[in-house]
Amino acid sequence: MSINFFLDGKSVTAQPGQTVMDVARANGIDIPGLCGDKRISKTTSCFVCVVKDKTTGKFLPSCSAMPSEGQEIEVTAPDVLEMRKTALNLLLSEHNGDCEAPCTLACPAHAAVEEYVRAAANGDFFNALKIIKERIPMPITVGRVCPRFCEKQCRRNIDGEPVAINEFKRLAADMCYDSYMEELPALSGKKAAIVGGGPAGLAAAYYLRLRGIQPVIFEQMPKSGGMTRYGIPEYRLPKNLLDKEIAHFEKMDIFFSCGKKLGENLSLAELEENFDAVIIAIGCWQASGMRCEGEEFAVPGIDFLRNVIENDCSAPNPGKVLVVGGGNTAMDCLRTSVRLGSPEVTCIYRRSEAEMPAEKIEIAEAKEEGVKFQFLTAPVKLEKRNGKLILTCQKMTLGEPDASGRRKPVPEAGSDFEIEADTVIAAIGQKTSAPAGIPVTRYGTVEVQEDGVTVRNGLYSAGDCVSGAATVVEALASGRRAAMAAARDLLNIPLEEENPINVTRGNWQELSLDEIVVLRNDLSAEPREKLTFIPLAERKTTFKEVCSTMSAGQIAKEGKRCIECSCSDKADCKLRKFSGEAGCRVDAYSGQRQSASYDVRHPAIIQDRGKCIKCGICVKVCKEVVNKSLLSLQKRGFASCIGTAFDQGLPDSCRECGECINACPTGALDWRKKR
Numbered sequence: 001m002s003i004n005f006f007l008d009g010k011s012v013t014a015q016p017g018q019t020v021m022d023v024a025r026a027n028g029i030d031i032p033g034l035c036g037d038k039r040i041s042k043t044t045s046c047f048v049c050v051v052k053d054k055t056t057g058k059f060l061p062s063c064s065a066m067p068s069e070g071q072e073i074e075v076t077a078p079d080v081l082e083m084r085k086t087a088l089n090l091l092l093s094e095h096n097g098d099c100e101a102p103c104t105l106a107c108p109a110h111a112a113v114e115e116y117v118r119a120a121a122n123g124d125f126f127n128a129l130k131i132i133k134e135r136i137p138m139p140i141t142v143g144r145v146c147p148r149f150c151e152k153q154c155r156r157n158i159d160g161e162p163v164a165i166n167e168f169k170r171l172a173a174d175m176c177y178d179s180y181m182e183e184l185p186a187l188s189g190k191k192a193a194i195v196g197g198g199p200a201g202l203a204a205a206y207y208l209r210l211r212g213i214q215p216v217i218f219e220q221m222p223k224s225g226g227m228t229r230y231g232i233p234e235y236r237l238p239k240n241l242l243d244k245e246i247a248h249f250e251k252m253d254i255f256f257s258c259g260k261k262l263g264e265n266l267s268l269a270e271l272e273e274n275f276d277a278v279i280i281a282i283g284c285w286q287a288s289g290m291r292c293e294g295e296e297f298a299v300p301g302i303d304f305l306r307n308v309i310e311n312d313c314s315a316p317n318p319g320k321v322l323v324v325g326g327g328n329t330a331m332d333c334l335r336t337s338v339r340l341g342s343p344e345v346t347c348i349y350r351r352s353e354a355e356m357p358a359e360k361i362e363i364a365e366a367k368e369e370g371v372k373f374q375f376l377t378a379p380v381k382l383e384k385r386n387g388k389l390i391l392t393c394q395k396m397t398l399g400e401p402d403a404s405g406r407r408k409p410v411p412e413a414g415s416d417f418e419i420e421a422d423t424v425i426a427a428i429g430q431k432t433s434a435p436a437g438i439p440v441t442r443y444g445t446v447e448v449q450e451d452g453v454t455v456r457n458g459l460y461s462a463g464d465c466v467s468g469a470a471t472v473v474e475a476l477a478s479g480r481r482a483a484m485a486a487a488r489d490l491l492n493i494p495l496e497e498e499n500p501i502n503v504t505r506g507n508w509q510e511l512s513l514d515e516i517v518v519l520r521n522d523l524s525a526e527p528r529e530k531l532t533f534i535p536l537a538e539r540k541t542t543f544k545e546v547c548s549t550m551s552a553g554q555i556a557k558e559g560k561r562c563i564e565c566s567c568s569d570k571a572d573c574k575l576r577k578f579s580g581e582a583g584c585r586v587d588a589y590s591g592q593r594q595s596a597s598y599d600v601r602h603p604a605i606i607q608d609r610g611k612c613i614k615c616g617i618c619v620k621v622c623k624e625v626v627n628k629s630l631l632s633l634q635k636r637g638f639a640s641c642i643g644t645a646f647d648q649g650l651p652d653s654c655r656e657c658g659e660c661i662n663a664c665p666t667g668a669l670d671w672r673k674k675r
Contacts, residue, residue: 198226
């Protein structure tokens with residue numbers, strides 16, 4: 001006999017044996033649940049599927065609750081949703097795993113690092129490039145100039161050096177770029193103007209075109225590329241490779257109009273009138289001064305680099321050079337000066353080497369090329385005297401940390417001294433110069449709304465002009481976000497939200513190698529593969545690319561060094577999915593999580609107890625579906641866990657089954673090999 005009752009005020013009918021969850025799902029009302037499986041008896045352990053009896057006020061697990069005639073059940077009431085959220089937060093508080101590999105989390109573009117490393121290590125460079133270009137549309141460039149955020153968080157730092165992640169990207173791009181082409185959708189009839197042909201503008205155009213919006217890039221310089229062309233020296237990024245990369249954008253029917261500068265021969269009002277969306281990506285082209293008397297005698301670092309690049313790596317010998325600054329632009333100016341024949345090149349930096357923002361590899365290579373460094377030294381005055389430049393400096397000591405987190409340099413009284421030079425280059429920083437009509441912050445950057453890219457309806461902004469001077473990969477990520485926002489507004493395409501739930505076991509400094517290497521039973525203990533550099537004498541006298549791309553053989557070896565930290569169940573983990581939908585936080589409840597604990601005795605199956613939420617599905621599936629009783633809940637309280645009788649481990653015959661693995665909602669039981 002059927003039963004009539006109500007779900008959120010809607011009259012529904014249940015057949016004998018149907019639960020509240022069964023009826024809800026049959027009527028298009030989705031109720032989340034982690035511990036349910038139609039093949040086994042009721043578990044009701046997770047309480048994520050909770051509903052509420054409106055009459056009694058009691059909360060019921062819908063996976064087991066049987067409805068009664070006339071009963072009123074609340075499924076989506078605020079207190080019901082809050083109860084589910086509490087249940088999920090409690091499960092997350094004990095959950096100990098890695099949803100994503102730390103390299104992916106560290107990448108500003110959130111590229112699927114582990115996946116493209118695996119593909120390239122297996123020799124599938126075309127697929128690796130496809131994975132890379134989902135988030136990094138300029139892999140040739142990024143493969144050469146990226147500061148390697150991913151490698152800084154690589155877990156192999158525990159026992160030595162990180163995996164050479166960037167080299168996977170570089171080789172995949174070098175090998176397959178000519179043969180690769182995206183599947184382009186038909187154009188929707190919508191058009192977008194992008195002002196600025198640097199990385200942010202190029203990325204915005206790329207992702208707009210992939211969504212059927214016609215992009216047109218307006219670039220102030222004779223050629224597009226922005227600072228990748230006019231600010232990065234040839235020895236780091238050969239311009240013929242950049243040309244090859246930008247030509248790919250043209251093959252995608254992305255149009256370029258160079259020699260157009262906003263506020264001069266390009267009107268924002270006209271763009272907004274003629275295009276459905278406008279994205280401002282004008283970068284940071286205004287150099288910061290040294291903030292001392294006589295700073296007008298110094299050459300701005302970005303102007304110095306641009307002059308050399310525009311003249312095909314040809315410029316007069318700058319003589320004795322002083323470069324003031326400690327970032328990557330300063331390193332580029334120093335190393336460019338060496339290549340122009342300067343007899344002496346010195347870096348003046350007001351903090352110690354430990355505080356320098358430049359990449360360590362850039363500092364090391366500059367030293368190899370003969371650059372001198374004078375740390376804890378700040379400029380006070382620059383003047384011309386007898387045909388020479390005289391830079392007055394003072395010695396500094398490090399005080400308390402400032403807003404940047406670095407120790408603030410404090411002048412030493414009476415420590416002034418002079419340095420003579422032929423050329424002084426100021427590589428202090430860069431600023432945005434936004435034309436009239438574009439709102440700016442007190443720092444001069446373009447003012448955007450909370451989403452980080454929207455200026456106003458139909459107008460967006462991305463890249464360095466929003467963030468301040470940053471890296472190429474950060475600009476690419478920003479350009480993608482602007483394109484997604486424009487596509488959302490023009491085509492009503494929902495934003496692709498990053499998964500807000502990312503449980504992590506912690507960064508590499510907090511773990512031991514023993515806690516994580518069990519994720520692979522074939523992990524290589526070999527040292528990191530080394531890059532091959534051109535001879536030092538050639539490096540110092542030419543603008544040839546300083547090192548070659550790693551070979552496929554080297555990449556295969558490097559791939560065996562990758563621990564593969566991410567959860568193998570991350571794509572369909574129910575705990576992650578439902579927690580994200582409920583707005584949960586991994587830190588909602590503080591406390592000590594159980595330490596990582598693995599059973600890796602089985603040759604094909606890994607049991608990761610840190611991920612186990614003790615739902616009991618595996619125990620029941622093994623007993624009630626497979627007709628075995630290999631697993632059981634053991635111990636009590638916080639220390640309870642799923643294990644085998646007498647801790648004997650799973651038998652080898654389990655490799656032919658895998659039912660417990662298929663049923664596990666969190667990847668606590670899984671096949672060992674991801675490849």
